[in-house]
Amino acid sequence: MSTSTIEAIAPSAPAVVTEGRPAEGPRPRRRRRVSLTPYLFISPTLICLVAFGVLPIAVAAVVSLTNMNISGLGNLANVHFIGLSNYRSLFSDPAFWESLRNTGLYVVVGVPSIIVGSLTIAIALNQSQSRFFRALRAFYFLPAITAIVAISLIWGYLYNDQFGLLNYLLSLVHVPPVEWLTSSLVAKFSVAFVAIWRASGLDIVIFLAGLQAIPADYYEAASIDGAGQLRQVFSITLPLLRFAIFFVLVTTLISWMQLFDEPYVLTAGGPVHATTSISLYIYQQGFSYNEFGFASAASMVLFAMIAVVTAVQLRARKRGASDNL
Amino acid sequence: MTKLPRVVRKTAAVVSAVALSAPLLASGATAAGASTLRPAAQTTTLQVWTMETASSFTQLLQGFTKETGIKVQVEQVPWANVNDKLTTAVASGNGPDVVEVGLSELPSFVAAGALLNLKPYLKANPVLQDNHYLAAVSSKVTSPRGEDLSVPWVSDVRILFYRSDILKQAGISAPPKTWAQLFQDATKLAQRGTNQYGFYIPQWDSALPVELTWQAGGQVTGPNGKVTFNSAAFRAAVNFYTSFYKDKLVPTASDFDQTQGFISGAAPMLISGPYLAASINSEAPDLKGKWDVAPLPKDKDGTSLFAGSNMGIWYKSKNVAASLKLLDYLAKPSTQLQWFKLADELPTNTSALDAPSLISDPMVRVYVDQLRNAEPLPLAPQWNQISTDLLNSLNSIVLDGANEQATLSKLNTTVASLQH
Numbered sequence: 001m002s003t004s005t006i007e008a009i010a011p012s013a014p015a016v017v018t019e020g021r022p023a024e025g026p027r028p029r030r031r032r033r034v035s036l037t038p039y040l041f042i043s044p045t046l047i048c049l050v051a052f053g054v055l056p057i058a059v060a061a062v063v064s065l066t067n068m069n070i071s072g073l074g075n076l077a078n079v080h081f082i083g084l085s086n087y088r089s090l091f092s093d094p095a096f097w098e099s100l101r102n103t104g105l106y107v108v109v110g111v112p113s114i115i116v117g118s119l120t121i122a123i124a125l126n127q128s129q130s131r132f133f134r135a136l137r138a139f140y141f142l143p144a145i146t147a148i149v150a151i152s153l154i155w156g157y158l159y160n161d162q163f164g165l166l167n168y169l170l171s172l173v174h175v176p177p178v179e180w181l182t183s184s185l186v187a188k189f190s191v192a193f194v195a196i197w198r199a200s201g202l203d204i205v206i207f208l209a210g211l212q213a214i215p216a217d218y219y220e221a222a223s224i225d226g227a228g229q230l231r232q233v234f235s236i237t238l239p240l241l242r243f244a245i246f247f248v249l250v251t252t253l254i255s256w257m258q259l260f261d262e263p264y265v266l267t268a269g270g271p272v273h274a275t276t277s278i279s280l281y282i283y284q285q286g287f288s289y290n291e292f293g294f295a296s297a298a299s300m301v302l303f304a305m306i307a308v309v310t311a312v313q314l315r316a317r318k319r320g321a322s323d324n325l
Numbered sequence: 326m327t328k329l330p331r332v333v334r335k336t337a338a339v340v341s342a343v344a345l346s347a348p349l350l351a352s353g354a355t356a357a358g359a360s361t362l363r364p365a366a367q368t369t370t371l372q373v374w375t376m377e378t379a380s381s382f383t384q385l386l387q388g389f390t391k392e393t394g395i396k397v398q399v400e401q402v403p404w405a406n407v408n409d410k411l412t413t414a415v416a417s418g419n420g421p422d423v424v425e426v427g428l429s430e431l432p433s434f435v436a437a438g439a440l441l442n443l444k445p446y447l448k449a450n451p452v453l454q455d456n457h458y459l460a461a462v463s464s465k466v467t468s469p470r471g472e473d474l475s476v477p478w479v480s481d482v483r484i485l486f487y488r489s490d491i492l493k494q495a496g497i498s499a500p501p502k503t504w505a506q507l508f509q510d511a512t513k514l515a516q517r518g519t520n521q522y523g524f525y526i527p528q529w530d531s532a533l534p535v536e537l538t539w540q541a542g543g544q545v546t547g548p549n550g551k552v553t554f555n556s557a558a559f560r561a562a563v564n565f566y567t568s569f570y571k572d573k574l575v576p577t578a579s580d581f582d583q584t585q586g587f588i589s590g591a592a593p594m595l596i597s598g599p600y601l602a603a604s605i606n607s608e609a610p611d612l613k614g615k616w617d618v619a620p621l622p623k624d625k626d627g628t629s630l631f632a633g634s635n636m637g638i639w640y641k642s643k644n645v646a647a648s649l650k651l652l653d654y655l656a657k658p659s660t661q662l663q664w665f666k667l668a669d670e671l672p673t674n675t676s677a678l679d680a681p682s683l684i685s686d687p688m689v690r691v692y693v694d695q696l697r698n699a700e701p702l703p704l705a706p707q708w709n710q711i712s713t714d715l716l717n718s719l720n721s722i723v724l725d726g727a728n729e730q731a732t733l734s735k736l737n738t739t740v741a742s743l744q745h
Contacts, residue, residue, distance in 0.1 A: 070706070074415050074437035089742075161578035162585065182579040184725065271528070271579050271724065272717045287408065289710045290433060 057303060064296035073292070086297035096298065098273045099281035102188065106277060107256045109192050110199075114252050115245065118200040122207035123233065137208065144201030152265030155194050156181070159266075181267050184274035191275045195262040199255070203248050210244030211237065250313055257306050278302050369647045370396040372421035376404050376634065381667045388663075389654045395647045408433065415439055420639040422648045426475055427634045431467060432706040440474040440637040441645065443652075447473060450649055452656045458673050461631045461700050469550075469704075475635035476652055477673035479664070481598050482696045483536065483630045485622065488593035490615040491517075500594075500619035504540070504565060507594070507622040511574040514593055523574040525583055525592035526566065528720055531712035532630040533596065535702060536621070537562035539628035546703045551744050552711050555737050561624070563719070563733065570723035577724060588612060596621065598632065599692055603669055618691045620698075631699035633673065671696065707743045714739050 072079035159180035269276035286295030379401035501507040511523025543558020586592035661672035
């Protein structure tokens with residue numbers, strides 16, 4: 001800090017000042033040599049982050065101000081700066097707003113379900129170390145390691161109106177068939193359900209790891225004090241899992257704001273945009289219609305949204321942590 | 326002197342392609358560069374990108390290698406990946422020599438400037454000239470600005486499929502020949518019971534409303550080549566299209582499977598291409614004799630969709646002479662007839678289409694006759710977006726009960742702004 005202060009005042013400050021304090025001469029130089037080492041250590045990461053993180057975002061920001069499309073890709077002479085026109089047409093596109101609403105719904109439905117669901121399952125799985133429970137753990141992890149294409153095929157068949165298993169089971173109890181993927185309302189939840197089912201496996205494992213790090217003494221002490229199962233969950237398990245819950249919350253929130261795979265493979269965003277997420281919207285604009293400038297504008301909006309949400313979360317976390325310390 | 330700008334252009338294009346994929350997933354960026362490194366060998370090896378099955382296509386080209394000594398390396402590009410492949414190839418500058426382009430993808434290739442203008446070579450390669458092909462895919466239609474960017478290769482057409490056994494049971498002796506008959510027969514067939522329909526409208530198929538517009542005597546493109554949906558014929562087409570939903574003659578589920586629906590008899594009449602005949606034959610061989618094909622029912626006309634693909638030469642190919650030889654070989658009637666035997670795909674060369682060996686099959690006869698009254702979808706670069714908007718509008722009218730007048734006028738505003 002002192003180095004930068006001296007450097008900052010050096011140009012404007014008269015030479016007299018430095019002469020007046022000769023003892024401070026060598027100190028900043030030594031400091032500077034020392035302070036180089038950490039930068040050296042982080043430089044590989046930093047270079048990668050700049051090359052594959054910051055630079056692409058910067059380029060996307062520039063491209064979002066142009067009419068870049070397939071003919072521009074073939075011949076850069078066809079690319080023109082068009083100012084904020086992409087953003088204007090983006091904000092006036094009802095399909096964009098619908099995809100935003102859908103993404104909002106996915107987040108509101110998906111994130112709490114995943115956190116509550118996988119935490120509950122993890123606590124239940126943690127009750128025993130028997131072979132059966134270990135097999136169950138593997139079972140819950142299966143969706144996370146299954147290829148999305150296989151998942152979409154299987155769920156597509158389960159959900160199918162004509163010959164799907166779900167409607168067949170409903171017909172056995174004389175319930176009329178449900179349009180799982182073809183009704184614009186039901187399809188949103190069908191898609192969200194598959195995404196929840198697929199994503200919870202990983203979170204269960206994270207919670208299990210967190211649970212196993214909690215010393216058993218706490219529970220013993222609590223039961224000696226007469227705390228019931230539920231009391232123990234709320235007073236010991238949840239507070240001690242704070243870090244795991246926070247981590248899962250941040251990653252789940254970000255990944256649900258970027259939800260793409262499930263609507264892409266199950267419904268391709270249909271019927272009539274009903275399941276299109278913001279990521280899928282960007283993909284369609286960019287990679288189906290080759291409107292690269294427009295798609296960049298949309299991805300800048302998504303980037304800003306995720307940045308804001310993450311910043312708010314980190315803020316809240318910091319405040320929570322300092323309260324506890 | 327073009328060196329520096331070219332490098333700059335390349336890097337800029339690559340960087341922007343990377344930038345686009347970064348905020349999304351890495352999945353969009355498929356590495357295309359690795360397979361296209363061209364060895365500087367003495368014997369020419371042509372790189373060909375095709376959507377055909379690579380093994381059959383290689384087999385077809387054995388005769389070409391024998392004839393010319395030119396080797397061919399075939400890379401099969403799945404239809405779904407064509408656009409990714411195109412954008413990466415254009416951005417990186419690494420492409421094949423000869424490329425098969427589906428008519429639906431042609432506008433993108435043309436807009437990208439990815440195809441070599443063949444006009445200067447036509448004199449020396451007369452078999453590539455327009456007079457050998459159906460007028461529907463003449464270079465006037467497929468290449469804007471008087472160029473000649475691609476040559477017709479295979480064709481595909483929509484016809485009416487019907488279950489003759491089910492129609493007969495319902496007292497219908499012949500397939501419908503007019504719109505009125507189609508609607509009447511569909512009404513009769515839908516009365517067979519619940520989950521039994523008279524007709525099938527694929528909700529993902531933008532060709533059907535366009536075909537109906539042509540049949541009603543109109544066009545979906547204006548004189549300036551821009552797509553518009555405000556003709557009286559288009560309104561007639563929409564009325565006809567929506568009437569099937571109003572009377573509940575077609576399934577409303579978007580995941581209704583047309584092959585299963587036809588085989589089970591739930592949808593005993595539908596409009597599709599020859600590929601459906603192939604899947605019926607493989608999935609339900611014992612249905613033979615219980616179904617047939619017929620020309621599309623007419624309103625003022627019976628125009629169908631001309632689909633298929635063309636062949637072109639990549640704009641940066643270093644083997645133009647050899648590539649032209651390959652195009653010549655593929656354009657020959659004998660090659661196209663051999664390809665029909667290998668892959669069941671119809672020729673585009675008119676003398677191949679007249680070959681007795683082809684039209685002796687009564688079903689193929691129907692396809693070939695219908696091909697002569699067929700048009701391709703508008704070759705506008707924005708057609709992908711426009712067709713999505715068209716389908717979304719129609720689907721929201723028939724499925725969600727949206728106001729027809731308002732939805733269609735909104736559609737026209739969107740379509741106009743897409744082509745400003």
